[in-house]
Amino acid sequence: MQFIDAINFSFPLLASTTDTADSSMVVAAVLLSLVVVYLASKVGGELSNRVGLPPVLGELVGGVIIGISVLHLLVFPEGGTDSSSSLIISFLQNTAGLSPQAADGVFRTQSEVISVLSELGVIILLFEIGLESNLKDLMAVGIQATIVAVVGVVAPFAAGTVGLMTLFGIGAVPAIFAGAALTATSIGITSKVLSELGRLNSKEGQIILGAAVIDDVLGIIVLAVVASLAKDGEVDVTKVIYLIISATTFLLGAILLGNVFNKTFVAIVDRLKTRGELVIPAFIFAFVMAYLAAVIQLEAILGAFAAGLVLEETDKRKELQKQVIPIADMLVPIFFVAVGAKTDLGVLNPAIPSNREGLVMASFLIVVAIIGKVITGLTVFGQPQINRLAIGVGMIPRGEVGLVFAGVGAASGALSKPLGAAIIMMVILTTFLAPPLLRFVFPETNTVATDSEQLILDGASAPSLTIETPQLLVSKLNDPSSLESGADSQDS
Amino acid sequence: MQFIDAINFSFPLLASTTDTADSSMVVAAVLLSLVVVYLASKVGGELSNRVGLPPVLGELVGGVIIGISVLHLLVFPEGGTDSSSSLIISFLQNTAGLSPQAADGVFRTQSEVISVLSELGVIILLFEIGLESNLKDLMAVGIQATIVAVVGVVAPFAAGTVGLMTLFGIGAVPAIFAGAALTATSIGITSKVLSELGRLNSKEGQIILGAAVIDDVLGIIVLAVVASLAKDGEVDVTKVIYLIISATTFLLGAILLGNVFNKTFVAIVDRLKTRGELVIPAFIFAFVMAYLAAVIQLEAILGAFAAGLVLEETDKRKELQKQVIPIADMLVPIFFVAVGAKTDLGVLNPAIPSNREGLVMASFLIVVAIIGKVITGLTVFGQPQINRLAIGVGMIPRGEVGLVFAGVGAASGALSKPLGAAIIMMVILTTFLAPPLLRFVFPETNTVATDSEQLILDGASAPSLTIETPQLLVSKLNDPSSLESGADSQDS
Numbered sequence: 001m002q003f004i005d006a007i008n009f010s011f012p013l014l015a016s017t018t019d020t021a022d023s024s025m026v027v028a029a030v031l032l033s034l035v036v037v038y039l040a041s042k043v044g045g046e047l048s049n050r051v052g053l054p055p056v057l058g059e060l061v062g063g064v065i066i067g068i069s070v071l072h073l074l075v076f077p078e079g080g081t082d083s084s085s086s087l088i089i090s091f092l093q094n095t096a097g098l099s100p101q102a103a104d105g106v107f108r109t110q111s112e113v114i115s116v117l118s119e120l121g122v123i124i125l126l127f128e129i130g131l132e133s134n135l136k137d138l139m140a141v142g143i144q145a146t147i148v149a150v151v152g153v154v155a156p157f158a159a160g161t162v163g164l165m166t167l168f169g170i171g172a173v174p175a176i177f178a179g180a181a182l183t184a185t186s187i188g189i190t191s192k193v194l195s196e197l198g199r200l201n202s203k204e205g206q207i208i209l210g211a212a213v214i215d216d217v218l219g220i221i222v223l224a225v226v227a228s229l230a231k232d233g234e235v236d237v238t239k240v241i242y243l244i245i246s247a248t249t250f251l252l253g254a255i256l257l258g259n260v261f262n263k264t265f266v267a268i269v270d271r272l273k274t275r276g277e278l279v280i281p282a283f284i285f286a287f288v289m290a291y292l293a294a295v296i297q298l299e300a301i302l303g304a305f306a307a308g309l310v311l312e313e314t315d316k317r318k319e320l321q322k323q324v325i326p327i328a329d330m331l332v333p334i335f336f337v338a339v340g341a342k343t344d345l346g347v348l349n350p351a352i353p354s355n356r357e358g359l360v361m362a363s364f365l366i367v368v369a370i371i372g373k374v375i376t377g378l379t380v381f382g383q384p385q386i387n388r389l390a391i392g393v394g395m396i397p398r399g400e401v402g403l404v405f406a407g408v409g410a411a412s413g414a415l416s417k418p419l420g421a422a423i424i425m426m427v428i429l430t431t432f433l434a435p436p437l438l439r440f441v442f443p444e445t446n447t448v449a450t451d452s453e454q455l456i457l458d459g460a461s462a463p464s465l466t467i468e469t470p471q472l473l474v475s476k477l478n479d480p481s482s483l484e485s486g487a488d489s490q491d492s
Numbered sequence: 493m494q495f496i497d498a499i500n501f502s503f504p505l506l507a508s509t510t511d512t513a514d515s516s517m518v519v520a521a522v523l524l525s526l527v528v529v530y531l532a533s534k535v536g537g538e539l540s541n542r543v544g545l546p547p548v549l550g551e552l553v554g555g556v557i558i559g560i561s562v563l564h565l566l567v568f569p570e571g572g573t574d575s576s577s578s579l580i581i582s583f584l585q586n587t588a589g590l591s592p593q594a595a596d597g598v599f600r601t602q603s604e605v606i607s608v609l610s611e612l613g614v615i616i617l618l619f620e621i622g623l624e625s626n627l628k629d630l631m632a633v634g635i636q637a638t639i640v641a642v643v644g645v646v647a648p649f650a651a652g653t654v655g656l657m658t659l660f661g662i663g664a665v666p667a668i669f670a671g672a673a674l675t676a677t678s679i680g681i682t683s684k685v686l687s688e689l690g691r692l693n694s695k696e697g698q699i700i701l702g703a704a705v706i707d708d709v710l711g712i713i714v715l716a717v718v719a720s721l722a723k724d725g726e727v728d729v730t731k732v733i734y735l736i737i738s739a740t741t742f743l744l745g746a747i748l749l750g751n752v753f754n755k756t757f758v759a760i761v762d763r764l765k766t767r768g769e770l771v772i773p774a775f776i777f778a779f780v781m782a783y784l785a786a787v788i789q790l791e792a793i794l795g796a797f798a799a800g801l802v803l804e805e806t807d808k809r810k811e812l813q814k815q816v817i818p819i820a821d822m823l824v825p826i827f828f829v830a831v832g833a834k835t836d837l838g839v840l841n842p843a844i845p846s847n848r849e850g851l852v853m854a855s856f857l858i859v860v861a862i863i864g865k866v867i868t869g870l871t872v873f874g875q876p877q878i879n880r881l882a883i884g885v886g887m888i889p890r891g892e893v894g895l896v897f898a899g900v901g902a903a904s905g906a907l908s909k910p911l912g913a914a915i916i917m918m919v920i921l922t923t924f925l926a927p928p929l930l931r932f933v934f935p936e937t938n939t940v941a942t943d944s945e946q947l948i949l950d951g952a953s954a955p956s957l958t959i960e961t962p963q964l965l966v967s968k969l970n971d972p973s974s975l976e977s978g979a980d981s982q983d984s
Contacts, residue, residue, distance in 0.1 A: 026604065027611050027792060031783040038776045045766045055766040096787040109604050112518065116605045119519050196767075274537045274547040275688075276821030283822065284530045291523040295588045300519060323818035329768030330775065330819055 022105060025098050029110035032088050034334070036073050037114070040066045041333035054196045056189065056336055057435035063340020074341040076111045083107030114338060119300070121328075121335035122188050126301040127286045128328045129191045129209070130308015131321050132200055135255065138210050138309070141203065144383070145210030148376040149185075152211065152395045153218050156182035156372025160365060164419075168361055173230055174419055177409040180226045181423045182369050185215040186399025186431065187301065188335065193435045194394065197442050204387050204442075207380065208394035216302060217247045219401055223408065230412040246296040251306065254289065258310030261285075266314050279323045282311055339400055343428060347421040358421035365426040370396060370433075390441040397434035402427035514597060517590050521602035524580050526826070528565050529606070532558045533825035546688045548681065548828055549927035555832020566833040568603045575599030606830060611792070613820075613827035614680050618793040619778045620820045621683045621701070622800015623813050624692055627747065630702050630801070633695065636875070637702030640868040641677075644703065644887045645710045648674035648864025655860060656911075660853060665722055666911055669901040672718045673915045674861050677707040678891025678923065679793065680827065685927045686886065689934050696879050696934075699872065700886035708794060709739045711893055715900065722904040738788040743798065746781065750802030753777075758806050771815045774803055831892055835920060839913040850913035857918040862888055862925075882933040889926035894919035 044062025045055035066073040068081065073088055075081045083089045083103040088110070092098040098106060138145070161179030164170040170178070190212050191200065199205040221243050228236035265285065269278050286307035293303030311320060350356050377392030406423045409415040415423070536554025537547035558565040560573065565580055567573045575581045575595040580602070584590040590598060630637070653671030656662040662670070682704050683692065691697045713735050720728035757777065761770050778799035785795030803812060842848055869884030898915045901907040907915070 023607065024786060027608060028783055028786045030608055030612075031615075031779045031786070031792065035776055035779045035783065038772050038779075042764065042766075042768070042772050042776075046764055049766050109601075109608075112601050113605055113608045115515065116519060116522055116601075120522075123523075272534065272538055274534075274541050275817075276534070276825065279818050279821050280530050280534050280825070284527055284534075287523045287527045287530075291520055291527065294516060294520045294523070300523065323821075325767075326771050326815035326819055327822055329771050329815075333768065333772070 022102055022109075025092060025096065025102060025106045026109045026113070028096055029088060029092055029106050030113050032091065033074055033110060033114050036066055036088065037063075037334055037337045040340075041337050044337075045333075053439055054193045054435040056192045056196060057432065059333055059336040060340040060343075060432060060435075063337035064343050064345065065340075066337070067341025067343065069343060069345040074114070074338070076115065076338075076342055077108055078111075078342075114334065117331060118335040118338035121331035121333070123286070123290050123300055123304040124324070124328050125188060125192060125332045125335065126305040127308040128321070128324050128332075129187075129195065129200065130305040130310075131312050131317065131324060132195065133206070133209060133309060134201070134312060135309050137201070137206050141207045141210055144380045145207050146214055147379045147381075148207060148211035148391060148395065149214035149218060151379050152185065152215060152373050152376040153183040153222065155375060156368050157222070159368045159372055163364060163368060164361070167364065170419065173414050174409070174416065176226055176229065177405065177412075177414050178365065178419060178423055180222050181398070181402050181405035181409070181427070182365065182372060183215070183222055184219050184398045184401035184405065185212045185373070185395050186397045186401050187212040187216055187305075189397040189399045189431060189434060190394050190438075192332070192336070193438050197439065199390075199442050203383060204390045204394070207386075207391050211376070211391075211395060213302065213305065215395070216299060216401065217251075220247070220298060223405060226405075227408055227412065230409070230414040243297060247298055250293060250296060250298060251302075254303075254306035254310065258306070258313065262310055262314045265311065266316060269316060278316060278320055279327070282307075282316075282320055282324075285311070339431075344424075345428070347424050348428070354417050355421055358418040358425065361419060361422035362425035362429075365422055366429050369398065369426050369430050387441065390438070393434065393437045393441050396437065397431045398427045399431045402430070514594055514601075517584060517588065517594065517598045518601045518605070520588055521580060521584055521598050522605050524583065525566055525602060525606050528558055528580065529555075529826055529829045532832075533829050536829075537825075545931055546685045546927040548684045548688060549924065551825055551828040552832040552835075552924060552927075555829035556835050556837065557832075558829070559833025559835065561835060561837040566606070566830070568607065568830075568834055569600055570834075606826065609823060610827040610830035613823035613825070615778070615782050615792055615796040616816070616820050617680060617684060617824045617827065618797040619800040620813070620816050620824075621679075621687065621692065622797040622802075623804050623809065623816060624687065625698070625701060625801060626693070626804060627750075627801050629693070629698050633699045633702055636872045637699050638706055639871045639873075640699060640703035640883060640887065641706035641710060643871050644677065644707060644865050644868040645675040645714065647867060648860050649714070651860045651864055652857060655856060656853070659856065662911065665906050666901070666908065668718055668721065669897060669904075669906050670857065670911060670915055672714050673890070673894050673897035673901070673919070674857065674864060675707070675714055676711050676890045676893035676897065677704045677865070677887050678889045678893050679704040679708055679797075681889040681891045681923060681926060682886050682930075684824070684828070685930050689931065691882075691934050695875060696882045696886070699878075699883050703868070703883075703887060705794065705797065707887070708791060708893065709743075712739070712790060715897060718897075719900055719904065722901070722906040735789060739790055742785060742788060742790060743794075746795075746798035746802065750798070750805065754802055754806045757803065758808060761808060770808060770812055771819070774799075774808075774812055774816075777803070831923075836916075837920070839916050840920070846909050847913055850910040850917065853911060853914035854917035854921075857914055858921050861890065861918050861922050879933065882930070885926065885929045885933050888929065889923045890919045891923045894922070 040062030041059045044058030044060070044065075046058070048058025048061070049055045063074075065071055068075050071087065072085055075086050083106070086107055089098070089103050089107045092106070093100065093103060157179040159179075160182040161175045164175040164178055165172065187209070191209055194200045194205045194208065200209065221240055224239050224243055225235050228234070228239065265281065269281055272278075272281070286304050289303035289307040290300040291303065293306070294300040311317065314320075346352070347355060347358070350359060373395040374389070374392035376395055377388035377390070380386055380388055380391060403424070406415070406420060406427065409423070410420050532554030533551045536550030536552070536557075538550070540550025540553070541547045555566075557563055560567050563579065564577055567578050575598070578599055581590070581595050581599045584598070585592065585595060649671040651671075652674040653664075653667045656667040656670055657664065679701070683701055686692045686697045686700065692701065713732055716731050716735055717727050720726070720731065757773065761773055764770075764773070778796050781795035781799040782792040783795065785798070786792040803809065806812075838844070839847060839850065842851060865887040866881070866884035868887055869880035869882070872878055872880055872883060895916070898907070898912060898919065901915070902912050
């Protein structure tokens with residue numbers, strides 16, 4: 001499709017031939033990137049699944065292998081990388097006649113497009129998670145989730161900050177930054193693993209999901225506090241109040257308005273007669289919500305999650321879920337592979353002196369990161385049968401959220417290189433450890449079919465949802481007692 | 493998701509805060525653009541459908557309304573437009589605190605992302621069309637399709653070139669360029685309308701589709717000839733031979749290899765156990781084929797179409813079709829709305845003097861464009877019952893393909909402004925007239941259920957395919973005789 005650029009009718013003399021060539025090369029580069037991303041996600045996901053781990057871990061590792069750490073197939077310019085270190089761009093230069101002068105532009109555009117696609121991927125993921133969740137179930141565990149979230153913010157923050165100051169003699173501001181990075185929880189990774197384990201709708205899953213959402217909002221507030229602290233030496237109280245009010249208004253507003261809107265939505269959808277009559281209105285709603293959430297300085301994914309929750313209340317839920325599955329299958333892997341590809345394992349290399357200093361601090365941060373979240377499970381009250389360990393473990397992965405703190409901290413100049421590297425090591429390890437740990441603390445599926453399992457039974461896209469069944473059967477055969485405890489942990 | 497840019501771990505000091513802000517704004521701009529695109533496509537498509545026209549016409553018109561011609565919501569920098577004339581960017585500046593300095597960068601990236609998404613949209617569309625077509629049916633009408641394509645290239649080219657030279661006194665090179673622009677046929681628009689009318693698998697539909705594919709390949713060769721003629725005054729014979737050989741090799745190779753590959757594909761898919769086990773391998777294959785086609789200077793869409801044809805031969809066809817539907821519903825409208833948005837109706841304004849001169853030439857070109865393609869239907873032999881008029885009309889829309897000629901011609905300096913405007917007017921009118929004309933020459937649906945109609949009966953996403961049923965029932969009630977001729981025209 002080298003045609004598109006020529007479609008404008010205003011005849012930019014000569015400009016259009018170069019535009020045309022570039023545009024065709026951008027599409028070729030994006031197609032090639034998607035092929036590489038999909039190969040990495042499928043090979044990684046399947047291998048991970050074969051050894052009994054959640055597929056998403058394989059997608060992350062697949063991303064690491066094609067990314068900046070190993071093969072350099074998919075790299076991004078934000079890390080200071082230029083087009084000459086992207087193997088995909090070199091490949092295009094050698095096979096498709098991409099000119100060296102055009103390489104930088106094509107590289108930048110291709111990276112931007114893949115980044116936006118990966119962000120659309122996590123927006124669709126959270127929309128799908130919202131569609132699979134139930135607002136009433138989430139509200140029912142609201143207080144427990146809030147306590148888990150607050151403890152999961154306060155405990156690692158306090159332990160991390162105080163520990164760094166006293167044990168390592170770090171200054172207050174950098175220690176606070178590192179402490180803040182410890183507070184994050186990655187909704188994306190946690191919810192995807194829960195969904196893969198078929199545990200999203202268990203009581204544990206709902207508490208984890210609710211707590212992760214609240215944690216995300218708290219994290220945004222904590223980030224605003226520490227960023228203004230690092231910049232001006234004092235806290236921007238106005239901004240903090242603004243964030244608290246806007247976050248609360250948005251989430252409550254979405255839920256209240258949603259109750260009115262979902263009837264309008266069904267009425268509109270029922271009147272539409274052309275293709276996409278369900279999925280397009282749903283995406284208009286989801287993208288408007290995501291846009292609003294992004295604009296009020298919350299996150300786009302929170303808006304998409306809220307939109308999913310609202311539409312879950314409609315009788316279009318089942319049909320919409322089915323239609324969103326292939327779209328999510330296409331876009332979500334781009335997110336996880338891109339997260340992996342952007343992960344530079346170089347910080348883990350002990351041969352580099354600053355890493356060695358960082359490694360000691362990293363070990364401390366990792367211990368705090370794990371213990372500080374695992375103890376949150378102990379705070380859950382009124383649920384005698386609940387798997388407290390699973391809840392704590394579910395809060396462990398810092399994922400992309402933890403990295404924002406590292407990025408903002410580094411940008412503000414508050415973090416030393418070893419401390420910055422230590423934070424990143426902590427984020428990498430908690431992110432990559434959480435999926436197998438979650439798999440371990442949820443050792444068997446529930447016997448009651450969840451929503452997504454129900455889809456297998458009556459859905460068109462059956463095989464795409466049969467996750468881990470062979471391993472689960474094996475683990476059940478090896479450990480017959482797990483069948484009983486399995487029934488216990490699903491008392492929703 | 494202002495997080496993504498911060499995920500690289502190499503700490504570009506300070507750079508990351510501006511990157512982060514921009515990246516968040518790019519996502520916000522893309523979300524807003526998609527909301528606008530989807531609203532335009534749904535409102536336009538539904539209104540078009542209500543008045544008995546193909547939805548795609550409404551999507552094109554919806555695009556015109558939000559685009560450069562009317563509302564300036566979705567504009568693209570290729571036309572020399574800058575960020576200040578994009579209403580979406582102005583909106584972001586007013587609501588989301590986008591800084592004026594960052595506006596240009598966000599505008600460019602947002603436009604690139606929407607352009608690439610629209611190109612992915614037409615790639616997915618042709619993949620879906622390939623999945624709905626049948627190679628044997630296409631081969632069965634291969635000779636007829638080839639004759640239709642060749643006559644549809646030769647007749648308008650000769651009439652247009654000679655007419656411009658003799659009637660308007662235009663020089664040989666510009667006249668040849670204009671003649672070349674008359675040869676194009678837009679596979680995208682033609683195949684989408686046929687699919688919407690449920691006629692893709694009629695004999696007429698297969699001949700039109702086959703002829704449009706061959707026309708596309710011929711068009712690429714014609715373009716190479718006229719471009720080298722305009723540049724050096726002589727024809728680059730080597731390039732023409734290269735194109736003929738590579739196109740033939742690619743299409744035959746795809747079909748032959750496809751017969752081997754489709755068994756491997758099924759075997760691989762059957763062994764996969766994680767989500768996306770069907771759609772991801774299918775897209776890997778489709779994108780590799782699209783990439784190969786683009787790299788050998790054919791078009792990405794031809795590769796995607798070939799991939800669809802190959803996978804149509806497998807027993808995963810039905811399931812894959814169902815899963816591709818929502819993905820196509822999400823991406824394909826972006827293509828048609830973007831084509832509309834990039835269409836500058838300013839060239840039709842007779843108040844501008846150069847347009848007036850152009851209008852006379854345009855009237856001539858439009859007559860040649862329509863007659864030159866309609867007569868191709870007369871060349872179809874051995875099909876006594878066939879709707880010859882429909883075949884000719886199906887070849888009319890020039891769409892994005894015709895504009896490439898205008899763009900390359902303008903870039904080479906060969907075309908005067910009035911002649912350039914005349915070509916564009918011809919492209920606009922043939923593109924926008926073709927859907928209603930096709931609707932008119934195919935006045936009723938066939939009584940035999942086609943593949944895509946079968947999907948309605950057993951598919952999960954039923955309502956998304958119920959196209960035009962009310963109008964069709966009305967037209968049948970008004971004209972009972974159409975029921976008979978309807979059965980006739982479907983003698984495959």
